Each structure stands twice: as structure tokens, then as C-alpha cells.
Amino acid sequence: MSEDKYREEEDKTQLLIRTAHCEMPNLAKIVNCLITDGADALPEKCHMLPGIPVEPMLANPTKGVSEILTRFEDLEFTSEYKYDGERAQVHLMDNGTMRIYSRNLENNTSKYPDVIDKIRQCFSPEVKNFIIDAEAVAYDIEAKRILPFQVLSTRKRKNVENGDEVKVQVQLFAFDLLYLNDKPYVTKPFHTRRAALHKHFTPQEGSLAFATSMDANSVDEIQAFLDKSIEDSCEGLMIKTLYQDATYEIANRSKKWLKLKKDYIEDGGLGDSFDLVVIGAWYGQGKRTGWYAAYLLACYNEDEEEYQAICKVGTGMTNEFLKDSNEFFAKHLSESGKKAYYRTTESSKPDVWFEPVQVWEIKAADLSISPAYLAGVGEVHPTKGISLRFPRVLRIRDDKKPDEATSSSRIAEMYSAQPLVQQNGPPRR
DNA sequence: CTTGACTGCCC
DNA sequence: ATTCTGC
DNA sequence: GCAGAATGGGCAGTCAAG
Numbered sequence: 179m180s181e182d183k184y185r186e187e188e189d190k191t192q193l194l195i196r197t198a199h200c201e202m203p204n205l206a207k208i209v210n211c212l213i214t215d216g217a218d219a220l221p222e223k224c225h226m227l228p229g230i231p232v233e234p235m236l237a238n239p240t241k242g243v244s245e246i247l248t249r250f251e252d253l254e255f256t257s258e259y260k261y262d263g264e265r266a267q268v269h270l271m272d273n274g275t276m277r278i279y280s281r282n283l284e285n286n287t288s289k290y291p292d293v294i295d296k297i298r299q300c301f302s303p304e305v306k307n308f309i310i311d312a313e314a315v316a317y318d319i320e321a322k323r324i325l326p327f328q329v330l331s332t333r334k335r336k337n338v339e340n341g342d343e344v345k346v347q348v349q350l351f352a353f354d355l356l357y358l359n360d361k362p363y364v365t366k367p368f369h370t371r372r373a374a375l376h377k378h379f380t381p382q383e384g385s386l387a388f389a390t391s392m393d394a395n396s397v398d399e400i401q402a403f404l405d406k407s408i409e410d411s412c413e414g415l416m417i418k419t420l421y422q423d424a425t426y427e428i429a430n431r432s433k434k435w436l437k438l439k440k441d442y443i444e445d446g447g448l449g450d451s452f453d454l455v456v457i458g459a460w461y462g463q464g465k466r467t468g469w470y471a472a473y474l475l476a477c478y479n480e481d482e483e484e485y486q487a488i489c490k491v492g493t494g495m496t497n498e499f500l501k502d503s504n505e506f507f508a509k510h511l512s513e514s515g516k517k518a519y520y521r522t523t524e525s526s527k528p529d530v531w532f533e534p535v536q537v538w539e540i541k542a543a544d545l546s547i548s549p550a551y552l553a554g555v556g557e558v559h560p561t562k563g564i565s566l567r568f569p570r571v572l573r574i575r576d577d578k579k580p581d582e583a584t585s586s587s588r589i590a591e592m593y594s595a596q597p598l599v600q601q602n603g604p605p606r607r
Numbered sequence: 608c609t610t611g612a613c614t615g616c617c618c
Numbered sequence: 619a620t621t622c623t624g625c
Numbered sequence: 626g627c628a629g630a631a632t633g634g635g636c637a638g639t640c641a642a643g
Binding site: 238328331332333336433463489493494544548549550569 | 626627630631632633634635636637638
Binding site: 262263264265280281282284327330331335525543567568 | 612616617618
């Protein structure tokens, strides 16, 4: 066999195995098939089947609408709302059993008996089996409004009884169809899968909706749709090719979709950014062993003249930044440990405390009510403070003194300005 | 029985 | 989740 | 461009201590 021919065969075998593993993530079965029947038998013996979870398609972040146009060039694509919930892969098996799997292929069926009951009303009897891809989102049925991720996460996770009163209602936002009536759809282009999804399923208020989408491809239209998605309490957009390079074949490329969130956009400083004081650090793991690897950050409360911890940060730093910061803060250790004017809880106590000497600009996706941090305590909640979701370092702000850091009142204001807080009010209790 | 630390899984 | 880095 | 390895907040669930 020639060198080229050998490589080709090797690539083919690898793709067969990868595909089988995505569609039937069961190594024992795959190895067994390889031993007894060979790789060529994999498509027949280890293929997608309702009841068995499938590796979900993921998305790459993009920094703006222009990057989307560059990446997809002349391909036609669609934009969809990116809902802030939990990935839900919904299966119907031949025997009528339904299952729901998470993004990491965990069986979440016992978490969602109510959702499964409701979804049964959303397809007709000629639908014998399927796998659909959806986002499970906390939902206020009376107000017909999406609720925050933080609400969804308070749902019970195990042994939710069907008769139980479920405190957090969930609506599914379906966006893809991977299998229907004994036929895999993953090799079909997205426009076909989406059309079949819309044809065979019927949305019902409070149970099932289709992800809001828009097919136009101009910069202005996408930008407007992104703005609208934020107003409508979503995280941003998912961008997906419709015709070419539009299959759901994870083995080829697991991140074929793009995602666009407001906080990714560098240009113009869109998205929330904060100027925060570094007041402590933790030692790291693995390649960061022996280094200050995560830093405790605080905002400034002007009334109390104190620094209130708001979050940790350990990403967004280059190796050079990490090294420089280690050298710098080693010179600014607090001899007395925690300062009297540092407001923190026991649960967010760093390995070392620093003097308040440097301000970092931090980017985040959202602000949340926190059990662990005390930023703005008393301003939106009597005993809890505010923290940041997905914090990362942007840069050092040497032009700002520590007491010029973002104020706690500004933090509280930004918390309250979030669309979901505006619509639903501050959390109770 | 209650509390708090820890784990595993969501993002 | 986000980000950086080595391949 | 991708995979791997660092790192984030926060929840229910678990289990041992009090």
C-alpha cells in the first residue's frame, strides 16, 4: 500500500470511530465492534438511536458581526436567539419512553417529568421516535416571560415526582432535529432539519417554543437582531449555516456554530466592564502550582470607605501578565492579613491578602445576587451582595487609584439595570 | 435534627 | 462558562 | 483552527460533625 493510500485509510477509519463515538458514546460497544467486525461495520452496529445521547454541537465565540461575515464568507446562514438555560436533548423511543440528556450527556430525565409530560402534547401520533435539541429555560407562565438561569438552577435535580408541585416551570426552546421516525437527520443541512422540526412539532405556550430566528445576512440586520435578543432576555445569538457545511456531524468539527454575545464585542466597550481592586490571591494548580493563580477583587463603597469583595478572577491573563502580577503583588503583601476595611465572607477567603494598590479592568457577562460576596450588600438585598458571572481580566488600570474603583452603588445600579431584573423585579427572600 | 464543608454539574 | 497556549 | 488546561459563580445533593 502506498504512503498516501495508507494515510487515506487511516483517516477514514478515524472518522468512522469518531462518528460512532459521537452517536453512541459507549466505548465497550465500539471496541467490541472493532474487534469482531472491524471499523467498516461501525455505521451499522454503533449508530444514533433514540434513547442514547448524542454529542451535542457546540459553538465558537465571535467578537462581532464582522467576524461572522468573515468566517462564513459567502455561505448563507441564520441567526437564532441564544437562550440562557440548560441544554436539553429530548428523546422519544419506539416504546413511548422519553428521556432528556444534558450537554454532558447526563441523563436528566428524572429532573424533568413535568417537561416530558408537556412535550408529549406537542407532536402527533405519526411521530414514533425522535431526538431534538433544545434549551430548557425557566419560565413564568402567567407573565409569559423567561426567567434567569439562576432561577432555573434552583429546580430539584433528582426524583422530581410527577405529581409534585414543581416550583420552577420550564419551557423548552427547540432549535434542531437530529432524528425522526427511524431516520437520522444529522447528515442533512440545517434548513432541512429545521423545516422538519417545525413541521412535526407544535409549539404550545408554556411547554414548547421554537428558537426565535432570522435569516437575513446583512450587518445591520444581525446587529439589530442581537440588540433585540438582549432586550428579550437572551444571552445573544447563535449563528448557523443553512445549506453548505450545515450538517450536525460532530466528528468532523464539534464547534460548527458561532455564538455572539454582547460581552464578546471588543469594539466600543459594549458589555459590562468594571474597574476592581485586587485584594488577595489563591495559589494555583497544575501549570500554575506555586503561583498566585486566581485573584480576589473588590469594588469600593464610598459611604463605608471599605472594599467589598465581588468575585475571583483567574482567566484573561497571559503568562506574562501572570508572572508580572506575581512579582508585583509579592511586594504588596498585607503584613496584617485581612484589612479591617475589606468586606468579605468566610467562604471567599484567599490564601494571601494584599495592600489595595492596583486596579484591574474586568469584563463580565452578568451580575448576580451572591451568597459568597458582599459587593453592594444592603442595596438590592438586605444580606447578600452582588457577584459577576464569567469574570475575566482585560487589563491593568494604572490610571486609577484603588478608591477610584467602580463603586458599590454603581454595581447595584448595574445589577438592577439588567433586562431580567427590570422585568421580574429583584429576587425575593 | 441542623449545619456546614465538600462534590458534581449547570452555565 | 472564558481565555490562553502549544501544536 | 483545534484540543487541552488553567480558571470563574452558583445551585442541589451528600455526608460527617455538632
